[in-house]
Amino acid sequence: MTQTLPLHRLQTSSGGPLYVKLKRLIEEAVANGQLRHGDALPPERDIADAADISRVTVRKALDHLVEDGLLVRRRGSGTFVAKPVPRMQQPLTRLTSFSEDMRRRGMIAGSHWLERGLHFPTPEETMALGLSSSARVARLIRIRTANDMPIALERTSLPDDLLPDPETVENSLYHLLGQRSIRPVRANQRISAVLLKDDETELLGVSAGSPALSVQRIAYLDTGRVMEVSRALYRHDAYDLVAELTLES
Structure with a gap:
């Protein structure tokens, strides 16, 4: 640990409060390759003993690094160097699929x-999709990935006559529906900030209590019929939603 993190020099180095110096020390170790993606940090107690500082100070430094996305905590396993996440911008002026x-x-x-199958709809799905009492709902729940990295937790519901066999959806739902000339022409989206639940953070590979962007979409066919209702939880460290605004003259 002393070769990777020279914690013994923390007390004598300059640069502000101890937690800031510890934070900077870990950042430098990651930047120069001494700590790499997936490497586990020593337990907080061991860091505190080696640096001769309190565990409160260690926890404060690690909390900041987790918030910055440099470290990730895994329940029951410890604290690890996080995989760098490329930030992506998503324009809000186009109706496109994740793929x-x-x-x-x-x-x-x-x-x-x-999850991928036909189910009896919930009252919310029945109302949102305008389903009859005998209809079922095609429900799709999946982790969306980009280059194998988890990006979003997505839940989608469609009327069963539009998607009678959900198992046929391999990757792009819109591409599959487009082969049958089923394509949304407009959508309403509601975007909000939320805190992920414990099971959601595990699925997305982020720390407990991490924030996310919640994007709820209702998409319509050219007939005005609702084609789908969906909710996607996007990692806050990977996605930016961008809107272009113009001023009316």
Whole structure:
């Protein structure tokens, strides 16, 4: 540990409060390759003993690094150097699919399926999709990835007559529907900031209590019928939503 992190020099070095100096020390170790993606940091107690500082100081430094996305805490395992996450900007002026967004960026979109099948709809799905009492709902729940990195947790519901066999969806839902000339022409989106639940943070590979962007979408066909309702939770450290505004003369 002393070769990777010269903690014994922390007390005598200059540069502000101890937690700031420890934070900078870890940042430099990551920047120069002494600590790499996936490397585990020593336990907080060991860092505190080696640096002759309190565990409160160690926790404060690590908390800041977790917030910055440099470190990630895994429940029951410890604290690790996080994999660098490329930030992506998503314009709000175009109606596109996740796969199309990634393709434009030269990235490979993927899915880790959690659920894919026909179900009896919830009252919310029945109302939002305008379903009859006998209809079922095609429900898709998956982790969306870009170059194998988890980016979003996505839940989508469609009427069963538009998607009678959800198992046929391999990656791009819009591409599959487009082969049957089913394509949304407009959508309403509601964007908000949320805190992820414990199971959601594990699925997205982020620290407990991490924030996310919640994007709720209702997409419509050219007939005015609702095609889908969806909610996607995007990692806060990977996605920026951008809107272009103009001033009316």
